[in-house]
Amino acid sequence: MITCPIFFCAYIKAMVKIIYIEHNGKEHVAEVQNGLTVMEGAVQNDIPGIDADCGGSMSCATCHVYVKEDWYDKLPKKEMGEDDMLDQAYEPNSNSRLSCQISVSDDLDGLKVHIPEKQV
Amino acid sequence: MIKTDAVIVGAGPTGLFCAHQLGIIGLTCEIVDNLDKIGGQCIELYPDKPIYDIPAVPKCTGEELTNNLIEQIKPFKFNFHLNDRVQEIINENGNWIVKTTNGKKFKTPNVVIAGGVGSFEPRxxxxxxxxxxxxxxxxxxxxxxxxxxxxxxxxxxxxxxxxxxxxxxxxxxxxxxxxxxxxxxxxxxxxxxxxxxxxxxxxxxxxxxxxxxxxxxxxxxxxxxxxxxxxxxxxxxxxxxxxxGLIMQLGPIAEWGLNLDKKAIPVNTENFETNKKGIFAIGDICTYPGKLKLILSGFHEGALAARGCFKYARPNEKYRFEFTTASNTIKDRLGVK
Missing domain, CATH: 3.50.50.60 (FAD/NAD(P)-binding domain)
Incomplete structure (x- = not known):
């Protein structure tokens, strides 16, 4: 019974919708595979404004995004070190996250992230 | 003006291992890096973070990896030019004239760009x-x-x-x-x-x-x-x-007339040469179908680029493949018996 793909789909979506909003307001809706990070979703879908120089090792702060309050609290909590890296980001504030640290899951279907004016 | 068989741009793990491979096949090189120390991202971004995917090394930190690579190329006595950045590369009768920010000049048939994601600049x-x-x-x-x-x-x-x-x-x-x-x-x-x-x-x-x-x-x-x-x-x-902190910027590399794909340099996978003859790109900065940004990939790329350099540095000699376990010539170069 468990091998039935339809059975699975009812519980875990293969793809999750993430909305990336550029600094100029331009919206990009991307289908991101469950389990990838928001950063990887941006890179795979050629969304401008997320550089991700270090490739996701939380050591460059060039995948910085802002997440508004309605979504911010639903995100996985920051791990140690993320705020330290955010200190170095371009214009960080209390809505800042590193998108490489946000794993995409069903709960985040429809997540909106705002991309800063620039990463450096 | 310093004459050499190759100038390596970037002293990260990929650049260091490429230097090793150049030394093994009997070529010389000079290594330039913008940072004040050897090791690139490994030393600047994550000296204490353990790395788990270096072949045959179950676990090591960025600093340990760097120190081992430095140790491995010691026999060749290559020069490092730290705190300096390659600014300009000009072709002159088939050779490259490489100029740095501090005014150093190199004449070489080969330039190997192992620049990671670019040079580190203050944010x-x-x-x-x-x-x-x-x-x-x-x-x-x-x-x-x-x-x-x-x-x-x-x-x-x-x-x-x-x-x-x-x-x-x-x-x-x-x-x-x-x-x-x-x-x-x-x-x-x-x-x-x-x-x-x-x-x-x-x-x-x-x-x-x-x-x-x-x-x-x-x-x-x-x-x-x-x-x-x-x-x-x-x-x-x-x-x-x-x-x-520091940020990596492509900097002058973008102005050397190389093809660029986003921030990476496309290469062929036979010898990791770019669209310019004698300019190679290895490590995180190069791209090709299937590219993995792993240190181990950079090692492989550096080994093949070194053989690519041989062709231009010794145009009249034929490159002969040898194993370090068996070749007396290589053992001489390493100073071991």
Whole structure:
């Protein structure tokens, strides 16, 4: 019974919708595979404004995004070190996250992230 | 002018192992890096983070990996040119003339770009007005601390550089320390010291503030800071110092006439040559179908690029493949019996 793909789909979506909003307001809706990070979703879908120089090792702060309050609290909590890296980001504030640290899951279907004016 | 068989741009793990491979096949090289130390991202970004995917090394830190690579190329006595950056590459009768920011010149048939994601540069203030004072009163590093004597100095940042300089300069200057949140990432002892100095009014501490503007007619006079509630304060400042770590920027590489795909250089996978004859790209900076940004891939790429260099450095010789276990020539080069 468990091998039935339809059975699975009812519980875990293969793809999750993430909305990336550029600094100029331009919206990009991307289908991101469950389990990838928001950063990887941006890179795979050629969304401008997320550089991700270090490739996701939380050591460059060039995948910085802002997440508004309605979504911010639903995100996985920051791990140690993320705020330290955010200190170095371009214009960080209390809505800042590193998108490489946000794993995409069903709960985040429809997540909106705002991309800063620039990463450096 | 220094003549060499190859100039390697970047002293990260990929550049170091490529140097090893050049040495093994009997070629010389000179290695240039913008940082003041050898190791690239491994040393600058994650010296203490364990790496688990170096073949046959179950676990090592960025620093250990770098030290082992340095040890491995020691027999070849290659020169490192640190704190220097390759600025310009010009073709001259089939050779490349490589010029650095510090005025060094190399003549070589081969340039191997192992530049990671570019060179490390200090992150700057986002405020446009800070550019006007860049290098004079808005600074991102300190060469001579005596210029701050009896001056008003505003220091931004929450890491060790910001804290250490705030403590140090509080002896000779009127220091304000501004940081975007209450927590500091610097060493706990330094944080403690800063809090003490702030309590004694020796340092003005502003947390949850960031820079808004810098002002001055001719010379810098004040810096305006803001918090997230939109409140702002104006501080008197002769100097503004920013310590936000380093960022990797492609820099001059973008101007060498190489094909670029986003921030990476496309190469062929036979010898990792770019669209320019004698210019190779290896490691994170190169791209090709199936590219993996792993250190082990960089090692492989460096080994093949070194063989590619042989063709141009020794046009009249035929490259002969040899194993280090069996070749007496290689053992001689390594200085082992």
């Amino acid at each position: 700057k203030f986002p405020t446009k007005s800070a550019e006007k004072f860049d290098g004079t009163s808005v600074l991102y590093s300190i060469k001579d601390k005596t210029i701050f004597k009896d001056k008003f100095v505003a220091i931004f940042g929450g890491g060790d550089s910001a804290l250490d300089w705030a403590i140090e300069l509080s002896n000779i200057s009127k220091v304000s320390l501004i940081h975007r949140r209450d927590e500091f990432r610097g060493a706990p002892a330094s944080v403690q010291k800063i809090k003490e100095l702030s309590k004694k009014n020796i340092i003005n501490l502003f947390t949850k503030y960031s820079i808004k503007d810098v002002k001055g007619n001719g010379s810098l006079e004040e810096v305006e800071i803001k918090n997230e509630e939109g409140e702002s304060k104006i501080l008197k400042a002769d100097y503004v110092l920013g310590f936000f």
